[in-house]
Amino acid sequence: MSKVRFLMVGGFLGAGKTTTLGRLASSYMAKGLQVGIVTNDQATDLVDTHTLRQQGFDVEEVPGACFCCKFDDLLSTIGRLEDGKTPDVILAEPVGSCTDLVATVVQPIKDLYADRFQTGPYSVILKPSHGLRILRNQEDAGFSPKAAYIFRKQLEEADAILLNRIDELSAEEADELSALVKEVNPDVPILRVSAKTGQGFDRLEELLAMEGNFGSRILDLDYDIYAEGEAELGWLNSSVTMTATQEFDLDVLLLEVVSSLRDRLGAENYETAHLKVIGLWEGFFGVANLVSRDSKPELSLPSNSQVREVDLIVNARVATDPALLETFVREAVQKAGDVRGAKVEFHQTQSFRPGRPVPTHRYATSA
Ligand SMILES: Nc1nc2c(ncn2[C@@H]2O[C@H](COP(=O)(O)OP(=O)(O)OP(=O)(O)O)[C@@H](O)[C@H]2O)c(=O)[nH]1
Numbered sequence: 001m002s003k004v005r006f007l008m009v010g011g012f013l014g015a016g017k018t019t020t021l022g023r024l025a026s027s028y029m030a031k032g033l034q035v036g037i038v039t040n041d042q043a044t045d046l047v048d049t050h051t052l053r054q055q056g057f058d059v060e061e062v063p064g065a066c067f068c069c070k071f072d073d074l075l076s077t078i079g080r081l082e083d084g085k086t087p088d089v090i091l092a093e094p095v096g097s098c099t100d101l102v103a104t105v106v107q108p109i110k111d112l113y114a115d116r117f118q119t120g121p122y123s124v125i126l127k128p129s130h131g132l133r134i135l136r137n138q139e140d141a142g143f144s145p146k147a148a149y150i151f152r153k154q155l156e157e158a159d160a161i162l163l164n165r166i167d168e169l170s171a172e173e174a175d176e177l178s179a180l181v182k183e184v185n186p187d188v189p190i191l192r193v194s195a196k197t198g199q200g201f202d203r204l205e206e207l208l209a210m211e212g213n214f215g216s217r218i219l220d221l222d223y224d225i226y227a228e229g230e231a232e233l234g235w236l237n238s239s240v241t242m243t244a245t246q247e248f249d250l251d252v253l254l255l256e257v258v259s260s261l262r263d264r265l266g267a268e269n270y271e272t273a274h275l276k277v278i279g280l281w282e283g284f285f286g287v288a289n290l291v292s293r294d295s296k297p298e299l300s301l302p303s304n305s306q307v308r309e310v311d312l313i314v315n316a317r318v319a320t321d322p323a324l325l326e327t328f329v330r331e332a333v334q335k336a337g338d339v340r341g342a343k344v345e346f347h348q349t350q351s352f353r354p355g356r357p358v359p360t361h362r363y364a365t366s367a
């Protein structure tokens, strides 16, 4: 039996992992390959799972904690993707505040499941907005030194770094980022890509097809700093239904919710790592995002539709108190409902600070 290619793409919150996996999945499928995608989050109600499913991909999720702490769930979830099918490629997206994935996921897969998987390079996406501020050691990096520590560690363990959003960067910024990455991980290949436009993806696919002993940069990691850095984030997943008597523009609603949250959080100087809202109704869907305090809210996937009713899922990762974040999200969604004369029903809201990661396995040396 041929082995399944296991490709995990990491990177900080809002770096472009889901966009990258969607683009890779489309390209592999166009070449006749069967692809399964595994998403991951600290809670349930994942915008990413819905976003990728709505695009027609075969997706299963590992909710409740990161892959490293739910290693057995990761394997059983991949098993569900294999149910009645024989995927050629499994694409896995870890939680964006997670690191030490080589020691806790790649190494155990290589060692314990060598007969089942062939592991490709572990690539990590560099998010330019926070990357420039953190790697330059700017005072206004937006996150504390502990969160910055996680950001650097993510880059340090990568087999390849994807310098994303190249469509927006000047040549000088891209050169500076490449030089800063080299200080963290000197020998790593750096690919300039745009998950949005597809620029650089031919080279990325060539890289991901390479054979070799990947996943061997095992980190020297202080789990206290890691845990404290993660716990500085307020994490919120919320599901809501909005029902109006008159039709309204779904995309305008999605952008309005993200924009009003941006204003509210920005006024208090709370740094956003990623704020995303998906609206779903009868086969239509749209997604709006905010990836940092100083970026513009954007409609990453427009629905181009008018609706009277919509299911909304809000996922927010912001450096603030989770209870406050929940208040802000409730108020923003309620306000958007009120101006449309809509009934707003909150179904489930989980808001918390991520707990200390306790990996199922941790390989101190390369197997
Ligand atoms: N301009 C531009 N925008 C991008 C690019 N890649 C991703 N984005 C946007 O960045 C935002 C975040 O992208 P995602 O793919 O959701 O990021 P992620 O890393 O999966 O985020 P989390 O799962 O929350 O950690 C979305 O608004 C995307 O449209 C890119 O290459 N260029």
Ligand SMILES: [Mg+2]
Residues within 6 Å of the ligand: 017, 018, 019, 048, 093
């Ligand atoms: Mg994602």
